[in-house]
Amino acid sequence: MAGSTLRDVARRAGVSIRTVSNVVNGSVPVSDELRVRVQAALDELDYRPNLVARNLRRGRSGMIALVVPELDVPYFAELAREVITAARAHGYVVMLDQTDGDGERERELLGRESRATMFDGLLLSPLAISADELRLRTNRVPVVLLGEHIFNGSLHHVAIDNVTAAREATEHLLALGRRRIAAIGDQPYSTGETAQLRTIGYRLALERAGLTVDEELIVPTPRFHRHLGAEAMERLLALPEPPDAVFCYNDLLAIGAMHALTRAGVRVPDDIAVVGVDGIQEGRYSSPSLTTVAPDKAQIARTAVSTLLGVIDGSAPPPAEVKAPHRLLVRESTAGPAART
């Protein structure tokens, strides 16, 4: 029942512990005769190396932690999938935790009693904690920030270019001839940096098109969830002069907005066109399917993981903000039934 150790195997094979270790690891040459004998003992006892002990001795655990706000938010689930895959390619496994966007939980992670020492490094997608505070708390643990925070100059950080992404989404709506374009998802307070970048991109597109921004059309939401998108859309529909298009700061808001539109009997995209951000799978099969700005999640994950491993082994360049690619996927919610992807 209890796992056998190198000592058990050594005793059985009549060799030293060290020789068994050499056979297991294959790094040091072992004579054929002994190798066979040791291997037999290994098999008979069904030896499995104790990785905790190995980690202690080697000083590395082969584990990284990925911390996201909510795993049941599709974007994070899809990103987690890619991170796990990317980590595996480097021989690493991934511990997952959620903060629920709770600042306390995020702080705890980096605090005294956290389990951070079990991991070689941390991929963090912070929501509630501010960039400045992060800097103060990340002396010990190698950290790479993921996706959604403004660059503060002291930590590695992988994200799409949010201003450009938002501008392109808005320009797409403009190119379709829409002129009264709303925005759902602004977060005009300290931890809403990503949202603020998207608002900047949105404004930029309108200004370049020579339009003035109607502040009434910018509806803030505290989080990026479906029901908040629906609520925001209802508010927009209640305006004396409703929009003819909506740029939602993520796909869940967009799906909530489309839900509200469908209920209200408003046609998408004929009456109101909708575009989101994130490129989640859900948007491919919504009715209508959702036009979206899709970050390259696999690329984000690969870059984040290899950067983190670089920080861990000290080979990484100084902290920098790495821009990941994104692209606009045009579907029915802006282009109508013609857009079948």
Place this chain on the structure above:
Amino acid sequence: MAGSTLRDVARRAGVSIRTVSNVVNGSVPVSDELRVRVQAALDELDYRPNLVARNLRRGRSGMIALVVPELDVPYFAELAREVITAARAHGYVVMLDQTDGDGERERELLGRESRATMFDGLLLSPLAISADELRLRTNRVPVVLLGEHIFNGSLHHVAIDNVTAAREATEHLLALGRRRIAAIGDQPYSTGETAQLRTIGYRLALERAGLTVDEELIVPTPRFHRHLGAEAMERLLALPEPPDAVFCYNDLLAIGAMHALTRAGVRVPDDIAVVGVDGIQEGRYSSPSLTTVAPDKAQIARTAVSTLLGVIDGSAPPPAEVKAPHRLLVRESTAGPAART
């Protein structure tokens, strides 16, 4: 930079290593004077316990692994969220891995070179590996099976009652007056045990209603993904006599099916009613919203985690199949616009 150890702190405070350990753990009483002095040293050196060393000594790691086929499948993401939450309540953290439904990957997990020894236990949602094979490979590691496999009598197992769930879904369609009810998602081969149970429930409902099963209406799918639901639906629509309702074996299939129906101009639920299984959030905001049989994921997670911890510390009863509750959520895809939940 490098973390300080108990020895560093002990040296600085002028006490023994053991005393520092006692202060850190608080289990053994320490005089006020020393405690204050040690605490000061702890703070100055910003001591963090090395959890790898602690784990080695204590023989437990405080980590469990959760292995699912695909994390970007919403059901598994939502379940993972609950598992992480439930584990945290017991002081455990969760390592996540994916098998992509690949039997090799699942086998690897339990094999010689796996990282399983790093974890105190394993929550496994097997897809490709058969129950018999599992039994042979799980001697060493405490395992609890999650959600989707038939009970083989030797492992703990938490799942909903799939036969009943499928029967209730089908009966709901019957109660609406539908008579030509299709089923999407059967998997009539060795690893499709969950699907087969749902087929049994489906047949049972029809038989009890005195209807004969039209085998043409049972469309198998190799996996439970959106696009396969759409393909299956297209095949059903091409029949000389299409169905007036569809029971899909999970929500993704249902969403794919509804997507195909919308494209084909078929009205849901007027022409064809659709019901799924899983209760994923996506179904609340689809158009129309999706009627579904929702397993109580939080309950499944709590039961699975506490059972696993029981197996780990030896206090668990002998392996048994634990049935988790489920309930039917009626929404627009069967009840029409009246059903607003």
Place this chain on the structure above:
DNA sequence: CCCTCGCTTTGCAACGATGCAGAGATGATG
């Protein structure tokens, strides 16, 4: 005044693995 008791504090061993340096054995070389 001595002994015992109870409390705090300590040193040592151990968890299971690997790094290192050196011991044997073997073969090659002068």
Place this chain on the structure above:
DNA sequence: CATCATCTCTGCATCGTTGCAAAGCGAGGG
């Protein structure tokens, strides 16, 4: 035949922590 290089193999120390048993110490009782 002696010397040295080469190749295996081994023992010891160590990673940082905690369990255990015993040492130190002051107080209370006989």
